[in-house]
Amino acid sequence: MSEKVTIAKHDLICDLCSRRIPKGSRCRIIRDDFMPGIVYFEHLRCPPPSATVEENIQPKSPVIHHNNMPVMMPA
Numbered sequence: 001m002s003e004k005v006t007i008a009k010h011d012l013i014c015d016l017c018s019r020r021i022p023k024g025s026r027c028r029i030i031r032d033d034f035m036p037g038i039v040y041f042e043h044l045r046c047p048p049p050s051a052t053v054e055e056n057i058q059p060k061s062p063v064i065h066h067n068n069m070p071v072m073m074p075a
């Protein structure tokens with residue numbers, strides 16, 4: 001295995017997190033020395049899941065919690 005940091009010449013898919021590596025950004029390229037046809041691309045640091053916006057996510061309706069605590073009445 002040999003790895004080096006390179007600039008993505010086109011959009012790539014990270015083999016670790018399956019997220020897009022945009023064209024022009026730095027990424028890690030990993031080659032298998034024994035199987036030259038196999039190349040892996042990775043982010044230098046994969047983004048955390050919360051850093052990406054997922055599509056078609058509908059926010060849930062807010063849940064209203066009623067405060068059912070007993071109320072002290074003056075005697």
Ligand SMILES: [Zn+2]
Nearest residue numbers: 014017043046
């Ligand atoms: Zn990644």
